[in-house]
Amino acid sequence: MDDTGSVNGGLLTGGGVMRFPADKPLRLDGGGVLASLEIAYKTYGALNADKSNAVLVCHALTGDQHAASVHPVTGKPGWWDRVIGPGLPLDPARYFIICTNVIGGCMGSTGPSSIDAATGKPYGLTFPMITIADMVRAQAMLIEALGIETLFAAVGGSMGGMQVLRWASDYPEKLFSAVCIAAAARHSAQNIAFHEVGRQAIMADPDWRGGDYLSHGVRPEKGLAVARMAAHITYLSEAALQRKFGRELQRDGLSWGFDADFQVESYLRHQGAAFVDRFDANSYLYITRALDYFDLAASFDGQLARAFERARHVKFCVLSFSSDWLYPTAESRDVVRALNAAGCRASFVEIETDKGHDAFFLDEPQLDATLRGFLNAQAEARGLS
Template sequence: MDDGAAQAIASGGGTMKFPANKPLRLESGGSLPGLEVAYKTYGVLNAQKSNAILVCHALTGDQHAASPHPVTGKPGWWDRVIGPGLPLDPQRYFIICSNVIGGCMGSTGPGSLNPKTGEPYGLAFPVITIGDMVRAQAMLVEALGIETLFAVVGGSMGGMQVLQWAADYPEKLFSAICIAAAARHSAQNIAFHEVGRQAIMADPDWRSGEYEKHRVRPEKGLAVARMAAHITYLSEQALQRKFGRELQRDGLSWGFDADFQVESYLRHQGASFVDRFDANSYLYITRALDYFDLGAKHGGVLTEAFARARAVRFCILSFSSDWLYPTPESRDIVRALNAAGCRASFAEIESDKGHDAFFLDEPELDRILRGFLGANAQARGLA
């Protein structure tokens, strides 16, 4: 480990900058020179470097998993899971969370400066994949001097990264936890993403992706994209329980104001999202999700993707009301793992909270995470 990496660990993260002679090779055939990966750490790496857990974030997440967000000031997106006495306990584990490439919180993305022009990449940024995100994470983990991760954990897009890790770097994993994800993106999900992208690109302030040059932002289009996506993160039961047909005020407006509480909620979600997220990053990351198909390189046979992962211990979790990545898609992953001879446990957690349940108070999720990690910590000699 170099001095810069050691100092970053002591300070709880930073931005790992890789020299131009260590570019990130991309699946599209191109590369990203001068790669930067922004990350946060929680806890202390033990002397054996055997207690590291990589947490992979979802589409609109970032590296601030258990610390206040520097833009919004809100708590970390998984601070109910990461913390002293919680399933991912930094008093026991060294926890790493990095902003994916293509993101907008410090890792190289479309808002970064293009070394060829000195201006933001915009649409000159190359199209990226989940595999590219994982290769960047692997470069970070190696730079931190960690040969084998005790676990890689993630939900939604983070779960896809977990599966990609297992397929591409099984020798660097002891265990893997995939939550509310799938081995490939469905036609329905691609369709929802296309609606969001078109909303952004239809905003006059998008300016063909060069809005930063014109000092404007396509806030309306990005807000609509967020509103459409947010519907998929909930369930019909959750929407009915939280809002039903309750009005925002006494009586109807007989117009197009937010008459219903659910309308006001979605508008708030859209408006608050534009304060912390970049429109072009949204385009690139949703495209990476659409391209995700773990079995595609193996003749469509998912089992073959896990052929080298027999030593990895897997935990696959789904939620009963998740219609974005429904339970049958998790079962497909488990069947493929079993067919490949991998050790895999599976649980469908009963919840009416929809896809976003893994962000919310779900005691059963906490119990499973704590039990799986605890049992494997003993096997790993961390207890």
């Protein structure tokens, strides 16, 4: 384990890469096994004496462990800098905050771009298929290795929220509270459809080379950029796109050609181009597949409430955004209904915003206030100072 603590902008940060030896393999839902597993993670704050203040922050599809620290590739602030920090809802002075790169990812946790010890070459498509439950299983291994028996909270948005639901279903005994933001208990047909477009875009790129591009020294950048562009539209509401860009032009007048005439085109192209610098195409394939396979009720004979039967002691907070059409409020309501049916205590807030799915990354005061209120109440109940 390579764990370095440092003071970073007032935060005590730590983390590194936890290596699990081959005799502690990760057995996967799809039948695969990851031996010599590595999990990359960051921490903020310090674990208290009775190890009762650990918060696991779970990232979304293209996120990573750099939730509140500068991204080593892009140099940009952490993706949840607005939520994690001194005086913020997740204050490192109070909590020991852990964020892990999911397995299958490309920021240090074992994924398809990792070297397969058996061959000495990148896994590529020989990487085993993974599920959201597998991601959570790996996180549980890390949490245990860090000596933490119970998480004060698991918190996440989007795919992070799905991990939180899986924590509640698979490790309720390790959970005190759970915050699930802008997520769903399963991927809808439309969700699957958009992911399939992205995968087809990647696999259509001749530089994908059947998934073996790293061995050839190339990367399917164009296909990955198209995948990102298509997905990015789903992260914003139509109203947000209209407000931000409308039909505003890049220059005076139309180009009468296929250059980016409209600001929204330029914005999307930038989103695509910036993404390929920091993300691996095969990771995109594997993680979108894990999302598509996600159907929590399916593990419980189609009875979502049964997923939460062992989690009656966990306090839940479920949040949705009114303009989120990727994981609409109705899907959060389904989760809340199942929690109630299982006898769990759940707060539910639909936040009115026109910012769409990505609102959980953005300046959304009601999100901050709700998170702060819920976490403070649970911290008091837990006796955290």
